[in-house]
Amino acid sequence: MKKFLIVISIFLAFGTILFQSCKEEKIDPPKASIFYSIVDKQVAFTALTKRVVTWNWDFGDGNTSNEMNPVHIYEGGGYYTIILTSTGEDGSTVDSEVSIAVDVTPYVLLTGGSGSANGKTWKLTSTHSSKDKLANADADLTPVDGAPFPLPNGVFGMIGMSEVYDDTYTFFYDGSYSHDVKSDQAAFAGLVFEYMTTGGAGIVNSGGSDFGLCTGLYSPEQGATFTYVEKEDFPVPSVYGPDGVLTFKNASTLDFSGTEFVGFMDNQRKVIVQEITDISMRLVMFVSASPDYYPLNTNALVLTFEAVK
Secondary structure (H helix, E strand, O other), X not given: OHHHXXXXXXXXXXXXXXXXXXXHHOOOOOEXXXXXXXXXXXXXXXXEEXXXXXXXXXXXXXXXXXXXXXXXXXXXXXXXEEEEEEEEOOOOEEEEEEEEEEOOOHHHHHHOEOXXXXXXXXXXXXOOOOOOEEEXXXXXOOXXXXXXXXXXXXXXXXXXXHHHHOOEEEEOXXXXXXXEOOOOOEEEEEHHXXXXXXXXXXXXXXXXXXXXXXXXXOOOOOXXXXXXXXXXXXXXXXXXXXXXXXXXXXXXXXXEOOOOOOOOEOOOOOEEEEEEOOOEEEEXXXXXXXXXXXXXXXXXXXXXXXXXX
């Protein structure tokens, strides 16, 4: 009996030691988060980690680092997703992720930046802003008498032209441009422009004829490009200008190659960018709405576009 008790005691003692040893050898998993600070295109990253022995950074632009707290300089402005893979003492890994905006200029807001392989796509919004209007092509872009101001939401659908809200316009960081006119193969256009250029044969939907608007057949140009100028004096042919020209001072502008345009097809393809954010931009697009003065502009469409997610 005594021997039996001794054996039991030894077994229990060994089990206790083994249990304590296993408990002591257990290692908690790693923890990690990211802190960063940005100056122009240079970003300093800090790995806030516990129980981590290695760090693997993916900066979202094709570059990586194994430093704990790297400093990275991006070649172009834009939006980047950074992933930090941290390996713990026990060999397990944990991923941390953060999205950053680097050197976000108006050009980056327009194109999505150098890290956006698919560019940035926009379309005319049906949720019109308080500044959207059908205007005269004068220096102050005053609202046209008889036209609703501000434009009510979905106004072009009210006149039977809801399809103009579907077309999309994609701007790429390298200056290339694409345009999708969807299934109707038609673009939002000026009615007088269509009569002057196609004799009316290109008109698809004349629902907006009371306001000099329609949709017209258009085949997007392959390999198109655009030019963005942040500030320039922009002369516009206008019935309101001396000698038929009105100059908009310090305007931000968009211009296009060949026959391309954004938003509205008329004789004047170059437009004014009044305002741009990450999710919306407001453009001024000119209209030659009188056959007596064509190709001088008589009106302008001031319309808001939204970024397509």
